[in-house]
Amino acid sequence: MSDDLNEKKAVIVRTAVRLFTEKGFHGTPTSFIAKEAGISNGTLFHYFPMKEDLINSAYAMAKSHLAAALKAGIDRESTIDGKARCLWGNLIRWGIKNPDEFRFIEQFGCSPYISKITEEETMNDFGFLEEIFMEGMRKDAIKKIPDTLVVEWFFEANSAIIHRIIEGKNPEKIDELIDVSFELIWRGMSK
Amino acid sequence: MSDDLNEKKAVIVRTAVRLFTEKGFHGTPTSFIAKEAGISNGTLFHYFPMKEDLINSAYAMAKSHLAAALKAGIDRESTIDGKARCLWGNLIRWGIKNPDEFRFIEQFGCSPYISKITEEETMNDFGFLEEIFMEGMRKDAIKKIPDTLVVEWFFEANSAIIHRIIEGKNPEKIDELIDVSFELIWRGMSK
Amino acid sequence: MSDDLNEKKAVIVRTAVRLFTEKGFHGTPTSFIAKEAGISNGTLFHYFPMKEDLINSAYAMAKSHLAAALKAGIDRESTIDGKARCLWGNLIRWGIKNPDEFRFIEQFGCSPYISKITEEETMNDFGFLEEIFMEGMRKDAIKKIPDTLVVEWFFEANSAIIHRIIEGKNPEKIDELIDVSFELIWRGMSK
Amino acid sequence: MSDDLNEKKAVIVRTAVRLFTEKGFHGTPTSFIAKEAGISNGTLFHYFPMKEDLINSAYAMAKSHLAAALKAGIDRESTIDGKARCLWGNLIRWGIKNPDEFRFIEQFGCSPYISKITEEETMNDFGFLEEIFMEGMRKDAIKKIPDTLVVEWFFEANSAIIHRIIEGKNPEKIDELIDVSFELIWRGMSK
DNA sequence: AATGAATGAGCATTCATTCAT
DNA sequence: GATGAATGAATGCTCATTCAT
Numbered sequence: 023m024s025d026d027l028n029e030k031k032a033v034i035v036r037t038a039v040r041l042f043t044e045k046g047f048h049g050t051p052t053s054f055i056a057k058e059a060g061i062s063n064g065t066l067f068h069y070f071p072m073k074e075d076l077i078n079s080a081y082a083m084a085k086s087h088l089a090a091a092l093k094a095g096i097d098r099e100s101t102i103d104g105k106a107r108c109l110w111g112n113l114i115r116w117g118i119k120n121p122d123e124f125r126f127i128e129q130f131g132c133s134p135y136i137s138k139i140t141e142e143e144t145m146n147d148f149g150f151l152e153e154i155f156m157e158g159m160r161k162d163a164i165k166k167i168p169d170t171l172v173v174e175w176f177f178e179a180n181s182a183i184i185h186r187i188i189e190g191k192n193p194e195k196i197d198e199l200i201d202v203s204f205e206l207i208w209r210g211m212s213k
Numbered sequence: 214m215s216d217d218l219n220e221k222k223a224v225i226v227r228t229a230v231r232l233f234t235e236k237g238f239h240g241t242p243t244s245f246i247a248k249e250a251g252i253s254n255g256t257l258f259h260y261f262p263m264k265e266d267l268i269n270s271a272y273a274m275a276k277s278h279l280a281a282a283l284k285a286g287i288d289r290e291s292t293i294d295g296k297a298r299c300l301w302g303n304l305i306r307w308g309i310k311n312p313d314e315f316r317f318i319e320q321f322g323c324s325p326y327i328s329k330i331t332e333e334e335t336m337n338d339f340g341f342l343e344e345i346f347m348e349g350m351r352k353d354a355i356k357k358i359p360d361t362l363v364v365e366w367f368f369e370a371n372s373a374i375i376h377r378i379i380e381g382k383n384p385e386k387i388d389e390l391i392d393v394s395f396e397l398i399w400r401g402m403s404k
Numbered sequence: 405m406s407d408d409l410n411e412k413k414a415v416i417v418r419t420a421v422r423l424f425t426e427k428g429f430h431g432t433p434t435s436f437i438a439k440e441a442g443i444s445n446g447t448l449f450h451y452f453p454m455k456e457d458l459i460n461s462a463y464a465m466a467k468s469h470l471a472a473a474l475k476a477g478i479d480r481e482s483t484i485d486g487k488a489r490c491l492w493g494n495l496i497r498w499g500i501k502n503p504d505e506f507r508f509i510e511q512f513g514c515s516p517y518i519s520k521i522t523e524e525e526t527m528n529d530f531g532f533l534e535e536i537f538m539e540g541m542r543k544d545a546i547k548k549i550p551d552t553l554v555v556e557w558f559f560e561a562n563s564a565i566i567h568r569i570i571e572g573k574n575p576e577k578i579d580e581l582i583d584v585s586f587e588l589i590w591r592g593m594s595k
Numbered sequence: 596m597s598d599d600l601n602e603k604k605a606v607i608v609r610t611a612v613r614l615f616t617e618k619g620f621h622g623t624p625t626s627f628i629a630k631e632a633g634i635s636n637g638t639l640f641h642y643f644p645m646k647e648d649l650i651n652s653a654y655a656m657a658k659s660h661l662a663a664a665l666k667a668g669i670d671r672e673s674t675i676d677g678k679a680r681c682l683w684g685n686l687i688r689w690g691i692k693n694p695d696e697f698r699f700i701e702q703f704g705c706s707p708y709i710s711k712i713t714e715e716e717t718m719n720d721f722g723f724l725e726e727i728f729m730e731g732m733r734k735d736a737i738k739k740i741p742d743t744l745v746v747e748w749f750f751e752a753n754s755a756i757i758h759r760i761i762e763g764k765n766p767e768k769i770d771e772l773i774d775v776s777f778e779l780i781w782r783g784m785s786k
Numbered sequence: 787a788a789t790g791a792a793t794g795a796g797c798a799t800t801c802a803t804t805c806a807t
Numbered sequence: 808g809a810t811g812a813a814t815g816a817a818t819g820c821t822c823a824t825t826c827a828t
Contacts, residue, residue, distance in 0.1 A: 045325075046237060046238065046239055047237065047239075047240070048237055048238075048239030048240045049238075049239045051821075051822055051823080052822075052823060052824085053821095053822070053823085061788080061789090062788060062789045062790060063789080063790065063791095063823095063824095064788065064789050064790060064791095064824095064825085064826085065787080065788055065789070067823085067824065067825080068787070068788075071824090072823085072824085073822095073823065073824090129320075134235075134236070165397070167393070167397070168390070168393075170382070171373070171374075171377060171394075174373045174376070174377065175370065175373050175394075175397065177373075178369045178370060178372060178373035179366065179369060179370055179373075181369060182362070182365045182366050182368075182369035182370075183362075185365070186362060186365065191361070199359070202358070202359075203362075203366075205401075206356070206358070206366065206401045206402060207401055208401070209400055209401045210396075210397040210398055210399070210400045210401030210402075211397060211401075221812095242796080242797060242798085243797075243798060243799085244796095244797075244798090252813080252814090253813065253814045253815060254798095254799090254814085254815065254816095255799095255800085255801085255813065255814050255815060255816095256812075256813055256814070258798085258799065258800080259811095259812065259813070259814095260812095262799090263798085263799085264797095264798065264799090412791095426707075427707070428619060428620065428621055429619070429621075429622075430619055430620075430621030430622050431620070431621045433817075433818060433819080434818075434819060434820080435817090435818075435819085443792080443793090444792065444793045444794060445793085445794070445795095445819095445820090446792065446793050446794060446795095446820090446821085446822085447791075447792055447793070449819085449820060449821080450790095450791065450792070450793095451791095453820090454819085454820085455819065455820090511702075547779070549775070549779070550772070550775075552764070553755075553759060553776075556755045556758070556759065557752065557755050557776075557779065559755075560751050560752060560754060560755035561748065561751060561752055561755075563751060564744075564747045564748050564750075564751035564752075565744075567747070568744060568747065573743070581741070584740065584741075585744075585748075587783075588738070588740070588748065588783040588784060589783055590783070591782055591783045592778075592779040592780055592781070592782045592783030592784075593779060593783075624800075624801055624802085625801075625802060625803085626800095626801070626802090634809080634810090635809065635810045635811060636802095636803095636810080636811065636812095637803095637804085637805085637809065637810050637811060637812095638808080638809055638810070638811095640802085640803065640804080641808070641809075641810095644803090645802085645803085646801095646802065646803090
């Protein structure tokens, strides 16, 4: 029962992610989300009393999916270089498989509709990233770059690659592109 | 007279850039744009018969400002390395000075409200960029990277820096940050 | 429940008939129709998504009321003369009792807002009229007059009478006026 | 100069007649009338300070044209029968030649936008009609029909014919239709 | 819990009218 | 006189939200 409930909420949120990404927050009526999710207008407000609740839930969901994908297969014993390469590939492959969530995070990461609380909660999932890069700096494997810049740099560059693939510019040769681009970013960052 | 007219249109567009960036397209009522621009609601529609016309004009304006800023001080005789360094700095400094236009381009570059025509028209201004990087590849100064990826890569990385500064993370030390980051990107890209 | 729903739609349509007749289609704001019908503006659009839907529904309703009124008491066995006299009286009495619907049909019968579909659907109800007059011609009781002209002639003349009474020129003596006018039209048409 | 002025006003009024007829009063923006008349928006308001002035002028013009057309060729010495036949033909031919003005009068004859004053002024032109029919009744050539009904009856029947022709149902055979229809109406009315 | 009718504030857009040039 | 930019009230329509069933 609780599962059904959660599943119903999940369907709504998934639908919202897709539609917000396609048409924007104000461009997507709640009635349309309800219709696409196969429920009634009233039911949507039963689960999410305000439209903003929806976008916050959507954001939290997408971010936690992203965090889980990033962590996959990271070997604690591996070198910094190995970890970074793994992250780089994880991120690109996740973005390609989940373009709606990827774009959603990009678009709404700075949105005023995402509450501070949601923002902070989701941040917790990403602490491990900073640790990895800090460790790299300590071990002199990565250049000393002002505190959080490393992470942002890594992610923005990564996004450039995902965009290309999502927009269909290099649909084949994905693995090759992952490797080539990793060399690009890594040669710049590493010592 | 013609100047007054153009100036009035310009005021409206500038206001729209700011508000669209802050609140989004659907989140910004035309009535609010008019009020902020100091004109009546009817006048706005006198100049821009549809709300979409406004966003297209805004996009065209921002892009042409950007193009002009990029070109400034590029020395034809300079090396690729010199040109790239100049572009890098131009871009960051322009973004910092014009955060509204910078964010506007980021947000609405992929927007369905920007018409194909506007998109194409604005693209013409940026041809010189590809030429610079192509020349770099021909002269073996830059790695051979799939066609347009170089430009996107360069820009996305640049954006990461602008974001930091706009969001106030490294407000001082801007020139230092420009240099440091250029090394990061360029060591990766150059041979 | 279904009755309530239909009743609500009916109230709206009746109100629209009256107001469109008084002030015209463009002269009647939907907000005013809603207020007069005792509902909110939004509710009106819940039932009639476009203003044009309202006028089409109104037209269909008025026409079907008219058709029903016309048929009342027509005796299949009666002579042409008897049938025509009955129609003549039915029409005038209906027009007097339902001046809003009568005027509405007159004003909007040729309106561009009435869709072809509505026009065709309502026409089906009036087939029996042509049959009556055609039968009259076959039986040599009515002059041979170019096809549909008979019906139009009969109706336009009838309207002249209704107008007089509605506008208060001969409020008493209605039955007398019906008889007198029938002689006028019938002596011209019949052989 | 005065002629130019009158001609300019006349152009505006003629344009208004056409557009009001096609799209209705509220359906025709003054700006559109101005454009079609080849003048600026402001100029229209110079000549007709309010939109209602335009419709009143248009009504007065159309009615005076109609009155003039009706009178043409009426022989004072002719019999009632001859005069009626002449009127009947004059009216139909005028309606066919000036469908815009004809429809305009039909549509706006009962409009609330036509002021009492305009209505009364135009009425003066039509006094001769009543005289003709009254004379007919006195001479026992026409049935005694309640006062003004005769005129209305005559006109409404006439309109039925004009409509048919304007709408293209009997485009040829116009003279024949005039004769046939006159017999229809006259046999009913005359003694 | 689920539905969908009802609400009314809000928005893009239109248009009669004014007025500076 | 002529122009057309400027105005702002008004209008068709949308949509988040409520609530009776």
